[in-house]
Amino acid sequence: MDEKKTRGVFAATLTPMKTDLSIDHEALARHCRWLLKNGCDGIVLFGTTGEANSLTVAERKEIIDMLLEGNPFAERLIVGTGCCAVGDTVDLTRHAQRYPVAGVLTLPPFYYKNVSDDGLFAAFDAVVQGVGAADLRIYLYHFPKMSGVPFSLNLIERFLKSYGNTFAGVKDSSGDFENMKAMIKAFPGFRVFAGTEAYLLDILRIGGAGCISATTNATGSLASEIFRRWESDDMSEAQARLTSVRKAFEAFPFIPGLKTMMARWTENDAWLNMRPPFLPLTREGSADLQERLNALHFRPNL
Amino acid sequence: MDEKKTRGVFAATLTPMKTDLSIDHEALARHCRWLLKNGCDGIVLFGTTGEANSLTVAERKEIIDMLLEGNPFAERLIVGTGCCAVGDTVDLTRHAQRYPVAGVLTLPPFYYKNVSDDGLFAAFDAVVQGVGAADLRIYLYHFPKMSGVPFSLNLIERFLKSYGNTFAGVKDSSGDFENMKAMIKAFPGFRVFAGTEAYLLDILRIGGAGCISATTNATGSLASEIFRRWESDDMSEAQARLTSVRKAFEAFPFIPGLKTMMARWTENDAWLNMRPPFLPLTREGSADLQERLNALHFRPNL
Numbered sequence: 146m147d148e149k150k151t152r153g154v155f156a157a158t159l160t161p162m163k164t165d166l167s168i169d170h171e172a173l174a175r176h177c178r179w180l181l182k183n184g185c186d187g188i189v190l191f192g193t194t195g196e197a198n199s200l201t202v203a204e205r206k207e208i209i210d211m212l213l214e215g216n217p218f219a220e221r222l223i224v225g226t227g228c229c230a231v232g233d234t235v236d237l238t239r240h241a242q243r244y245p246v247a248g249v250l251t252l253p254p255f256y257y258k259n260v261s262d263d264g265l266f267a268a269f270d271a272v273v274q275g276v277g278a279a280d281l282r283i284y285l286y287h288f289p290k291m292s293g294v295p296f297s298l299n300l301i302e303r304f305l306k307s308y309g310n311t312f313a314g315v316k317d318s319s320g321d322f323e324n325m326k327a328m329i330k331a332f333p334g335f336r337v338f339a340g341t342e343a344y345l346l347d348i349l350r351i352g353g354a355g356c357i358s359a360t361t362n363a364t365g366s367l368a369s370e371i372f373r374r375w376e377s378d379d380m381s382e383a384q385a386r387l388t389s390v391r392k393a394f395e396a397f398p399f400i401p402g403l404k405t406m407m408a409r410w411t412e413n414d415a416w417l418n419m420r421p422p423f424l425p426l427t428r429e430g431s432a433d434l435q436e437r438l439n440a441l442h443f444r445p446n447l
Numbered sequence: 448m449d450e451k452k453t454r455g456v457f458a459a460t461l462t463p464m465k466t467d468l469s470i471d472h473e474a475l476a477r478h479c480r481w482l483l484k485n486g487c488d489g490i491v492l493f494g495t496t497g498e499a500n501s502l503t504v505a506e507r508k509e510i511i512d513m514l515l516e517g518n519p520f521a522e523r524l525i526v527g528t529g530c531c532a533v534g535d536t537v538d539l540t541r542h543a544q545r546y547p548v549a550g551v552l553t554l555p556p557f558y559y560k561n562v563s564d565d566g567l568f569a570a571f572d573a574v575v576q577g578v579g580a581a582d583l584r585i586y587l588y589h590f591p592k593m594s595g596v597p598f599s600l601n602l603i604e605r606f607l608k609s610y611g612n613t614f615a616g617v618k619d620s621s622g623d624f625e626n627m628k629a630m631i632k633a634f635p636g637f638r639v640f641a642g643t644e645a646y647l648l649d650i651l652r653i654g655g656a657g658c659i660s661a662t663t664n665a666t667g668s669l670a671s672e673i674f675r676r677w678e679s680d681d682m683s684e685a686q687a688r689l690t691s692v693r694k695a696f697e698a699f700p701f702i703p704g705l706k707t708m709m710a711r712w713t714e715n716d717a718w719l720n721m722r723p724p725f726l727p728l729t730r731e732g733s734a735d736l737q738e739r740l741n742a743l744h745f746r747p748n749l
Contacts, residue, residue, distance in 0.1 A: 198531040198558035201538075202503075229500040229531070231723060236503075254724050256500035256557065258593055259700070264724035271723055291560055293595055294724075398561070421533060421573055422556050422566035422596075 150220065151247045151282075151313070152336060152354040153186030154345070154368040156361040157194040159403055160208075162418040168204060169415065170211040176362075181218060183445065184369025185361060188218075189250055189316075191225030193291060194359035194399055199420040202233050206240045213244040220245050223357075227252025227286055231268050235275035248282035248313055250357070255292035262300045266307075273308055281311050288318035288340065295319070298331060305332060316340055316357045322347065329353055342368045343391045346384040349375050359399040360391050363406065363445050386441070393437035401426045402434055409435060410447050452522065453549045453584075453615070454638060454656040455488030456647070456670040458663040459496040461705055462510075464720040470506060471717065472513040478664075483520060485747065486671025487663060490520075491552055491618075493527030495593060496661035496701055501722040504535050508542045515546040522547050525659075529554025529588055533570050537577035550584035550615055552659075557594040564602045568609075575610055583613050590620035590642065597621070600633060607634060618642055618659045624649065631655055644670045645693045648686040651677050661701040662693050665708065665747050688743070695739040703728045704736055711737060712749050 161172035191197035318340025336354035408416035463474035493499035620642025638656035710718035
């Protein structure tokens with residue numbers, strides 16, 4: 146694992162499924178290869194957008210094996226492993242650690258709300274001890290609106306004091322740029338990824354690591370151009386365009402929106418397969434999103 | 448399964464654990480027997496209070512087997528089976544259905560928020576089809592503050608229209624008595640349990656089924672007296688006392704509060720074993736709760 150590589154534009158990959166909603170392993174590997182070819186520096190497997198929380202632990206372990214055995218790009222993958230039950234988080238994280246992955250992206254135990262920092266520390270302590278790997282690199286998944294369980298700055302400080310770079314960074318999906326700023330300022334070396342490419346240029350300018358995003362499943366090449374050139378060129382126009390595309394997707398739930406557009410772009414309806422509680426966009430929604438993206442002349446090179 | 452019995456006072460049982468936080472199956476069976484002896488009409492296994500969401504699916508299946516094999520009170524149990532992944536919910540529900548349980552208490556898939564009623568219907572449709580048992584009785588677990596995913600009246604109506612009494616009732620932990628009222632009024636025969644015994648008398652008076660509560664782990668005998676006598680006697684004083692005890696517990700997180708008090712009452716510190724993100728009450732918190740309960744002269748007959 147070359148840690149220097151863990152920065153830039155990451156896509157939280159979609160999970161292609163068959164008609165019976167079982168995993169289409171081949172299509173997933175194909176999509177991941179395309180994401181990297183389309184400009185992404187890395188991939189998060191099992192993020193929110195990957196329908197990770199609609200997959201059983203056994204399914205996730207099988208996907209890890211199918212995708213990572215003999216995979217030359219394992220080190221460009223961060224694997225989502227955070228479950229409600231710490232026992233499941235340990236199990237999945239150990240499984241991911243069989244491969245030379247860049248790290249794991251870990252939600253806090255997210256069913257119980259209003260829990261104390263002491264309790265969250267104990268949960269992550271149990272994960273670190275349970276995994277027991279010196280090369281474990283945890284990226285905290287801070288997504289208060291979805292998980293209902295935020296990571297406070299005090300808690301992150303405590304993780305870093307106790308475990309150093311085992312706590313390698315964070316994906317901040319709060320949408321709160323002030324929080325990203327505060328983490329970058331407080332914790333040198335801690336990699337702060339914005340949860341949306343709308344903040345890509347902004348976060349790079351203040352020392353952030355990049356972005357990990359749902360919509361970079363489609364916008365990877367636009368985002369990657371900004372990441373490659375932001376230090377030498379004025380990328381504000383490119384960022385404005387990228388942000389507009391992101392905003393178009395934000396008008397719809399991400400998983401249905403992205404899968405629906407993938408189906409349109411590839412003319413392959415298998416992309417419409419998704420697990421409840423998600424359903425494909427309605428015909429109207431789908432046409433609306435297509436129109437918004439057409440108006441921006443946006444279409445990825447699939 | 449005698450469905451008429453599924454009413455009254457249910458406790459969402461605590462889950463006793465050993466020092467290494469593995470399940471203490473014997474202590475759990477003992478506690479369940481005591482709950483029934485202490486006045487509870489039934490038990491919810493794997494509710495929020497049971498730390499269900501800190502247990503793996505495999506652990507829950509083992510607990511079901513250990514507790515229910517040859518168990519004469521299986522029909523007084525409702526088993527919590529709602530997971531984030533529908534696949535897990537089906538797996539657990541099928542497992543519970545091996546025994547003559549009264550029903551299952553099922554959270555919606557609770558990671559993804561702001562999902563549509565269509566999506567939630569599809570999720571429960573997949574559960575009903577996946578379990579495929581004519582005697583399946585689902586109690587919906589409506590707990591918006593914890594799950595972040597409420598059940599609307601429209602959705603419940605759709606469940607009932609499509610599947611009749613497979614959708615047998617609801618545990619309403621919203622704290623919103625108007626919502627309980629509305630369900631009782633709209634859906635005759637649908638069993639509405641209040642999520643707190645503070646509403647026990649109120650909900651019985653309007654045709655509700657009873658309560659399913661965390662704190663009836665301690666208050667079962669008080670609550671059961673109200674349930675047995677409310678039609679013939681004035682139970683408003685008993686209800687006021689019961690509500691006061693409930694309120695004392697509400698000043699603390701339920702799992703730490705209840706386990707800490709069980710440890711004090713039984714003089715058995717094994718009750719202090721709980722999984723992160725929960726930790727025992729501090730010494731001060733513990734003394735404070737004890738004082739509040741002492742002031743009410745409350746102590747269960749353990």
